[in-house]
Amino acid sequence: MARPTKEGLEYFPLDTDIDQDEKIIVVVAKFGMQGFGVIIRLMMEIYKNGYFYSWSEKEQYIFSMKVKESVEFVNEVVDECLKWGFFHQSKYEQCGVLTSKGFQKRYLLAANRRKSVHVKPEYNLMEEVSDNNNEDNADNNLVNVDEVSAKTPQKKRKESKRNNIYVEVISYLNQKTGKNYSHKSAANQKLINGRVSEGRTFEDFIRVIDIKCEQWIDNPKMSEYLRPATLFAQKNFENYVNEKLKPISQKQSDPRDYEIALNKWIANGGDPDEFDYGK
Incomplete structure (x- = not known):
């Protein structure tokens, strides 16, 4: 039975x-x-x-x-x-x-x-x-309970993904600036959500942080604005993300390096008039 x-x-x-x-x-x-x-x-x-x-x-x-x-x-x-x-x-x-x-x-x-x-x-x-x-x-x-249980994990995955971007973005900002902003802050989450809803990605947030840190980190006055409220605000983010990072400057050569290279060229039988330091 x-x-x-x-x-x-x-x-x-x-x-x-x-x-x-x-x-x-x-x-x-x-x-x-x-x-x-x-x-x-x-x-x-x-x-x-x-x-x-x-x-x-x-x-x-x-x-x-x-x-x-x-x-x-x-x-x-x-x-x-x-x-x-x-x-x-x-x-x-x-x-x-x-x-x-x-x-x-x-x-x-x-x-x-x-x-x-x-x-x-x-x-x-x-x-x-x-x-x-x-x-x-x-x-x-x-x-049917299967319909409910099937939708619940999907919702949890979305919430997990959303929470991850909060953690990763704010952690990266704190790491670059030495500050201690909270990824649990409702205000910070709202700013991030706003930009994500506009199609912005995690890489866009990192780009904005890198660009503005490069520009402001050594300026006591401007470094105060290395904060979510400024960096991720709608009116600022679109402009910031389209700015360009400064190219990495080449290390200036020491004049003595030229002399050392020239002497080595001559010692190996080279003609001083044919020496090209750039090669």
Whole structure:
């Protein structure tokens, strides 16, 4: 006999600062830790069931009995959670369930190794839902966990690539200037993002840093402007990146080198009038 398909989760993630979440902070402020405890127990019921909890009159009494609180108090907490968006108001009014996009997303990611894991179309709040509303095949509107898990690594790769350019560009600038700018700075990241969105590459940032360091590094006044706010600003970057690096100057020869070479030429039987130092 086949083992029945498991729907819910055995455990779920809980942020350490969940009591500061803007969707429940007012609820906690209004009902205290007693109300916070009710919220956590509701989350347990939701994840134990999967991604939603049917909030019928029967379930309200059963839940109240479990948490040893009055039905009236529990419903006051739920009403506040609906009001502030912790639970989705429309889905509760239409379907009588407590759910949210966050619950659904975390459930799908947690259950991504299971087969045929989906969100019912009538409860679905995920952006990945299919637009094909074929009435003959309700599965067209199911959200498959494979679709979500496949998109998540791609998103992570993009974020990783973006974070890398922050680190590499700012680190190179610090190395060239001896300064200590942060690649985590929102202002610095915004500047880099702006230039990347215009098609600029990592090599362009390095070129700008090299050019301006060559021009300004030995000038106490101008070296102050070797900073992201100046170098990567839109109004400056386009001009800076199109400037040219100075050609590497050839080391001036020592006059004595000419004499040494001439004497060596003569010693080897060469005619002084035919000596060419450039050869």
